[in-house]
Amino acid sequence: MSMTDQSPLGRKLSAFVALSDAELAVLAGLHQRRRVFVAGRDLVHQGQSKQAAYILASGWVCSYKIQPDGSRQIVDFQIPGDFLGLRSVLLRTSDHSFEPIVDIEAAEVLASDLLKAFADTPRLATAIFWAASRDEAMVVEHLVGVGRRDSDARMAHFLLELGSRLALVGIGSKDGYDCPLTQYHLADALGLSAVHVNRVLRQLRERGLVTFRDGHVSFDDRDRLAELAEFDSTYLDHEGPLLK
Amino acid sequence: MSMTDQSPLGRKLSAFVALSDAELAVLAGLHQRRRVFVAGRDLVHQGQSKQAAYILASGWVCSYKIQPDGSRQIVDFQIPGDFLGLRSVLLRTSDHSFEPIVDIEAAEVLASDLLKAFADTPRLATAIFWAASRDEAMVVEHLVGVGRRDSDARMAHFLLELGSRLALVGIGSKDGYDCPLTQYHLADALGLSAVHVNRVLRQLRERGLVTFRDGHVSFDDRDRLAELAEFDSTYLDHEGPLLK
DNA sequence: CGCGAAGGCTGACTTCCATCAGTTCCGTAT
């Protein structure tokens, strides 16, 4: 199976374990029940129970929690190749919501099919658990950012992390990437107000570090940006395949 | 096996699945290699690789990340019955550190033993994954708190959550619990300065909501405290066993 | 066409929390 044939998930997992053709075939099998969802209408809503998991094939999604007072915290963004709702399979009710940011395509995966795939191809299972662990590490890093970084470093770190993640599934380049997020999304993710997000972006642009404009992020000076963010990507753990 | 014989982990898992004697025996088997660690000396250090997982038997631990600038963010506290480092088994290097807050006892669990237990007793495996999912949900809720709650609500929420968790493993009562954390721990966990933590605690005490003094938390008015915190415990998911 | 909604952008004012610079209290090691 050639590189270009691979799903984004296949591509991502290949960075961790070298998957055999048989394993790739099982993975492809999980992509059967393809569904389309429109931007803005929640896929899963907080408090809902017993929903399937999804593998995102194209488009962007965010997972978030709404507070009783109406404010929301975006926990993470999902990009092609990411799982949605893998964790909440075991908890009775989903503790958060998923909103497609643009129109998306996703493969619905039934818990039973997933478990069968795990039993048949343990290496694939390991790879998927690796991906889940990495997602959790990103949430932790997100928490650190919100708790301990000022708004500039927070934004810088966020934009760099996103760039790294996209690169891993073959989207974007060293210099930047297309990004459909609004300043409101950034605000809800970073724990800032939309007004302040705007000011921070302006500042970073004027300092010649990054430009986020018209749905595109350009790294104007990646090194200085990484320095400001104190960006250390080891938690993303992609140094080439571990298991041959 | 009677209730009082159970390890804290057994007790916690029993709230999710009713475990058979055979399953409880396997679980007890995982507690073989008992070790003791002294307060303050890190169990696992950020950047370290290939360490075992642990089941905490007694005492308190915190997991945290240190920033290059020296500030630290505590990600979570572990109490008896919690796993340490379950997630980082798959990532090459641990992305965070574990520090015992008091002297602790913990069972060291080798990855191979854990996998064998999973293979032999799938229901136990499910229960442990449930616990892992719940831990992740707590980190998410923590992120929400740091991102979207002001310092009072944040503290209130934290103290209530901890009370709920302790109750699940049979520690503390409806009215309060013993708690060895210092105000510095609270500050590092909640993304506040120690000075401000002190003020917030004073305020909550003066308003007659909670008293945290001399290593003991007392809920003076649990209802009003929960209201201030907008505490909704569904993410903790303990409404009695799901699987009979 | 023109209206409204969504997103981006900005200035003025306010608030929450960090920082600095201490003091007090206690337990323990010299």
Next chain:
DNA sequence: ATACGGAACTGATGGAAGTCAGCCTTCGCG
């Protein structure tokens, strides 16, 4: 017995980010 270190505690001051209020542009649509 006293000196020391860790933790709790406090007042004064400043700064980072929130809130409020408003303007401009673009784009879809009645």
